[in-house]
Amino acid sequence: MSTETVTRADVCAAAIADACKDDGEIIASPMGMLPMLGVRLARLTSNPDLVISDGESLFLAGTPPLFAKADKVEGWIPFRRVFDVVAYGKRHVMMGATQIDRFGNQNISAIGDFAQPKRQLLGSRGAPGNTVNNRTSYWVPKHNPRVFVEAVDIVSGVGPTRAAEAGPAASRFNDIHRVVSDLAVLDVNGPDRTLRLLSVHPGVTVDQVLEASGCAIHVDGSHEDVPETRTPTTQELLVIREVLDPKGLRFKEVPVPKESA
């Protein structure tokens, strides 16, 4: 397996797995395909203690391929118990973000004015509770200026500054960990707890990331100092391709660029 055949989707999966590698024995709750792939990759490599579910009601003892039926079960997690675990705190959720702003606030509720939105989305779901209770990361499959904005239209997920302003009860367990996109990995440890570029994916430049963002993104040092996101190891590539996603479902979320396909 040569590294030339490593796709962007594989890099994203490994970056998501890395976001979970130090989580220890907690439940990882991925929303979306790449998060599910990355979490299961971590389970099979860097963090075998991770607890995973089928997204419906079962804790999975095994680590089945994407969307496969559970082979072995190790627990029951109906929706009502999810709320208990959120409050208990032993959880790392990776949510999507229709918008995310410089201060790490996220919006999945609606675009435009809340009273009569231009586009109604899902609603705030569990984002407000997740972000003040357990570790939260975000996955952005298409990094662009409409997603990375100066200020989100509606604050569903709470960033560290908003949490601090809301007081100790809100900031105590607020833990925005990583933002992984199809271009880069970020965190919220820039000046004043703003978005900071941690690494750019192979083939992506820092300028490309900054141009694809509608808000300022902090860069430590000069552009040349920003490391490249690591490529998956041979073992990881094997797990992704042969075990977790032999059908290549991940390319629906992060397509292989046409020129290299």
Next chain:
Amino acid sequence: MKGPRDKRMTIDEVVATLEDGMTIGIGGWGPRRKPMALVRAIYRSDLKDLTLVSWGGADVGLLTRAGKVRKLVYAFVSLDSIPLEPNFQRARQNGTIPEVVELDEGMFNTGLQAAAQRLPFLPMRAGLGSDVLVHNPWIKTVTSPYAAPDGQGGHVHEELVAVPALRLDVALVHMNRADAHGNATYLGPDPYFDDLFCMAADRAYVSCEQVVDTAGLTHETPVQRLLLSRMMVSGVVETPNGAHFTTCTPDYERDEAFQRAYAGAAGGSDEDWQAFHDRFLAGDEAAYQAAVEAFRAEKQAEKEAAK
């Protein structure tokens, strides 16, 4: 010898007990085990100005489309395999729901818990710092009377959200099996919150796939699956396929083809919706089920023809 009373009713008898302006909680979760036969009956009734409290799916979509909803309390509205509910989206974007209360999911759960426990509120962290509190300024915070360590050697009295009780006039839920008295089991993967809805309400009506005798409820079914006790239930309606087109595992799964047809019509032109309404929703429940059967046969024939 007397036994507990028989609470069996018809769909129309349940709807006849409802009044304009009532607060109605609808059980299930998104596109899962929704009391759709009862929802359809409300859709075609002349009820109005309802407050709906729901983990929203097509129940919210149908009733907003019919203009029944004056106030909607929700944390999300989704069809899952079709993430955004087109009727709900349309209603929100046209501003036709006069009052909306969008909560965090955990707050919604806590609100039901508070109502079920006859408390005015319960405290939690969810909502702090988010726009849920900005858009609902009537939701207040409460300061803990107990000091907690502040992490810097001092102490703090945490300010938490006082999640208001979501008290309901009526709860409507759908279960797999029930007896005539209102004891009921779920046979699928998840109880959802149907017991909480019933306990948060003044009256609760349970529709079910099948009414069985009481002993039958635990025949080859663990007693832990008995989610509802008759003391929480005012009426029982047998509505086979009554959760259609949502899931009612293991009796049936979601009817994805029908859901696509629903969403297509809901997101289409006024004529598209009128055609869907005329075909499926204009008649009573028996007419609906017959139309669904015909739809299925049509889809099957299309599949055969494509072979």
